[in-house]
Amino acid sequence: xxxxxxxxxxxxxxxxxxxxxxxxxxxxxxxxxxxxxxxxxxxxxxxxxxxxxxxxxxxxxxxxxxxxxxxxxxxxxxxxxxxxxxxxxxxxxxxxxxxxxxxxxxxxxxxxxxxxxxxxxxxxxxxxxxxxxxxxxxxxxxxxxxxxxxxxxxxxxxxxxxxxxxxxxxxxxxxxxxxxxxxxxxxxxxxxxxxxxxxxxxxxxxxxxxxxxxxxxxxxxxxxxxxxxxxxxxxxxxxxxxxxxxxxxxxxxxxxxxxxxxxxxxxxxxxxxxxxxxxxxxxxxxxxxxxxxxxxxxxxxxxxxxxxxxxxxxxxxxxxxxxxxxxxxxxxxxxxxxxxxxxxxxxxx
Numbered sequence: 001x002x003x004x005x006x007x008x009x010x011x012x013x014x015x016x017x018x019x020x021x022x023x024x025x026x027x028x029x030x031x032x033x034x035x036x037x038x039x040x041x042x043x044x045x046x047x048x049x050x051x052x053x054x055x056x057x058x059x060x061x062x063x064x065x066x067x068x069x070x071x072x073x074x075x076x077x078x079x080x081x082x083x084x085x086x087x088x089x090x091x092x093x094x095x096x097x098x099x100x101x102x103x104x105x106x107x108x109x110x111x112x113x114x115x116x117x118x119x120x121x122x123x124x125x126x127x128x129x130x131x132x133x134x135x136x137x138x139x140x141x142x143x144x145x146x147x148x149x150x151x152x153x154x155x156x157x158x159x160x161x162x163x164x165x166x167x168x169x170x171x172x173x174x175x176x177x178x179x180x181x182x183x184x185x186x187x188x189x190x191x192x193x194x195x196x197x198x199x200x201x202x203x204x205x206x207x208x209x210x211x212x213x214x215x216x217x218x219x220x221x222x223x224x225x226x227x228x229x230x231x232x233x234x235x236x237x238x239x240x241x242x243x244x245x246x247x248x249x250x251x252x253x254x255x256x257x258x259x260x261x262x263x264x265x266x267x268x269x270x271x272x273x274x275x276x277x278x279x280x281x282x283x284x285x286x287x288x289x290x291x292x293x294x295x296x297x298x299x300x301x302x303x304x305x306x307x308x309x310x311x312x313x314x315x316x317x318x319x320x321x322x323x324x325x326x327x328x329x330x331x332x333x334x335x336x337x338x339x340x341x342x343x344x345x346x347x348x349x
Contacts, residue, residue, distance in 0.1 A: 021322030046072015147173025163209030183222030207236030226313025234333030
C-alpha cells in the first residue's frame with residue numbers, strides 16, 4: 001500500500017483565468033479541429049465532441065441530428081444495435097460517415113464486427129474499443145490485435161486515467177485513448193469499488209503522455225455544463241465524449257413518459273441494473289451494478305438550445321482567453337484553484 005499526496009483536481013476545483021484578447025466576437029472563434037491520426041493515417045475535420053456509446057445518446061437518430069447540424073460532431077454508437085440494423089444504417093444513411101462503431105472485447109463482439117464489415121464493406125472507418133477497466137492485459141492485447149487486423153481503421157480505446165497506461169495503449173495501436181473512470185453522471189464505479197481519478201487531472205496527465213507519442217485523448221465523463229468542456233479542452237483533451245448532457249432529447253430513441261404533468265426520458269449507465277436486464281438478461285452473479293438509472297427532463301430536439309449552449313459556451317471561453325482557434329485554448333489556459341477543500345489545504349479557509 002502507498003499513498004500519493006500530489007494534488008489532483010476535478011472540474012469543480014478550478015476556473016479559467018481571463019486574459020486580454022483582440023477577439024471582437026464569438027463569431028471569430030473556430031472550434032473545429034483538424035487531426036491526422038497516428039496509426040490509421042486518416043484525417044478528421046470537425047468539432048471534436050462525441051456522443052457517448054450509451055442507450056439514449058449513442059443512437060442513429062443522434063447521428064442524423066449531428067450530421068444535419070453540419071459542425072462535424074460524431075456519435076459512438078451503442079453496442080446493442082443488431083447486425084441487420086447496423087448494416088442497413090451504414091449502407092444507406094449519410095450520417096454513418098460521422099459514427100464510431102463501438103465494440104467490447106468478447107469473442108461475440110469480434111464476430112459481430114466481422115459480420116457487419118462483411119455486410120457493409122468499407123463503411124466502418126472508426127471503432128471505439130470500450131471497456132470499463134482498460135488496465136487488463138486482455139484489453140491491451142485486444143487493442144494490439146485490432147490494429148494488426150484493421151491497420152486502416154482509426155481506433156479509440158479506453159478507459160484509463162494514468163499516463164503510463166495511455167502510453168501503453170498508444171504504443172499498442174490506439175489513435176485516441178479514452179480517459180475517465182467513474183466521473184459520469186450515471187456511473188457508480190467510484191462508490192461501488194472505490195476506484196477512480198479526478199477527471200481534470202486525469203486529462204492533463206494522459207494528454208501529456210499521449211501528445212509525446214503523437215497520440216490523442218478523449219475526455220469521457222464528468223462534463224455537466226458547457227464550462228466543463230472548456231476546462232477539459234483547456235486541460236489538453238483533443239476530443240470530449242458526452243452522455244448526460246445529451247440525454248433527454250427526441251434523438252434518444254427511448255419512450256417519453258409523463259409524471260405529474262412533466263415529461264421525462266429515462267437515462268442509465270451501461271453497467272446499471274436497467275442496462276444489464278435489458279441487454280444481458282440480468283446482472284451476472286459474479287459482479288455488481290456500477291451504474292444508476294435516472295429520469296431526465298424531456299428537452300426536445302438536441303439541435304435546439306442544447307447544442308447552441310454547448311458550442312456557444314466553448315466559443316465564449318475561447319474569447320475570454322484570446323484563443324482564435326480551439327487548438328489554441330490549452331496553450332492560453334491558466335487554471336485558478338477555487339474549491340473549499342483546496343482553500344483549507346492551503347490555509348485560506
